Amino acid sequence: MSSVNIGLVAFHINFLLLLGAMLIGSFVAKRIGRPRNIDVEPLLWRVFITSLVAARLVFVIAYFDMYKSAPWSILNILDGGFSPAAGILAAATGIIGYAWHVREGRRTLLLSALTGGAAWAVGVVAAAAVFAVPVQMPQAELVRLDGSAVQFGSLAGKPMVVNLWATWCPPCIREMPVLRDAQKNSPDVVFIFANQGESADVIQKFLDREGLILDNVLLDSRLELSSQTNSQGLPTTLFFDAKGALVDRRIGELSAATLAQRIEGITTRHIDP
Known part of the structure; x- marks a missing residue:
């Protein structure tokens, strides 16, 4: 999956699909319910919001150790931390529950919910095809801070986390300590910090100023990784499995x-037979 730029803002495709499905469901609810003076649209929005809260809550519980040192970050839903299974279950439960109690509007509610759900499912399948990630890792020559060249493919062999960043990018700077700590605590994963288009001098001054000690800080002066992985916007973090396949990406700041x-x-894919 990827993002869609609307003006200067990048929206993740998953968010747009959910919003689009909800709007379609609301439209169907109005078209069917208006002639009979039945309004189930508030119920649909209530289910939608409740399912999002449930998806967030289950995710936070699963990774609570990561949040307890900074509880306020639980409210930062822009980090992308949701449990899709919990959200779908909550939405289905809510629709069934309301349909059971609201007899007069039951048909309208079920039809609008099913239409919205079908639109979401079709969108997910279509987006998976349109925004499909490349199968294999890109072929690019990068440069270390000391000026030595390194082939990107030579760093493979383990699961890889590749962060595309720049010193002028505020969310890139904010997430650096998170990536630094993960690099320190995940010896079985290769972390690569591929700076996009800046000089070694600018990068080194930034690292010194921020007090960051990172392995594998590389210069991608020709933006080859961004181009070959169809990555738009910074920061973008790419996740490769041990076989070198790009299996996931995160556009925007990571928690x-x-x-x-x-x-x-990616480590689970690594140990699976």
Whole structure:
């Protein structure tokens, strides 16, 4: 999955699909219910919001150790930390519960919910095809801070987390400590910090100023990784499995919890037969 730029703001495709499905469901509810003076649209929005809260709550509980040192970060839903299964279950339970109690509007409620759900499912399948990630890792020559060249593919062999960043990017700077700590605590994962288009001098001054000690800080002066992985916007973090396949990406700032979730994903693929 990827993002869609609307003006200067990048929206993740999952968010747009959910919002679109909800709007379609609301439209159907109005079209069917208006002639009979039945309004189930508030119920649909109530279920939608409740399912989002449930998806967030289950995710936070699963990764509570990552949040307890900074409880306020639980409210930062922009980190992308949600449990899809919990959200779907909560939405289905809510629709069934309301349909059971609201007899007069039951048909309208079920039809609008099913239409919205079908629209979401079709959107997910279509987006998976349109925004499909490349199968294999890109072929690019990067440069270390000391000026030596390194082939990107030579760093493979373990699961990889590749962060595309720049010193002028505020969310890149904010997530650096999270990535630094994960690099320190995940010896079985290779972390690469691929700076996009800046000089070694600018990068080194930034690292010194921020007090950051990172392994594998590389210069991608020609933006090859961004181009070959179709990554738009910074920061973008790419997740490769041990075989070199790009299996996930996160556009925007990572929290410790969302990073841990994705690292689990690529390390699990690594140990599966």
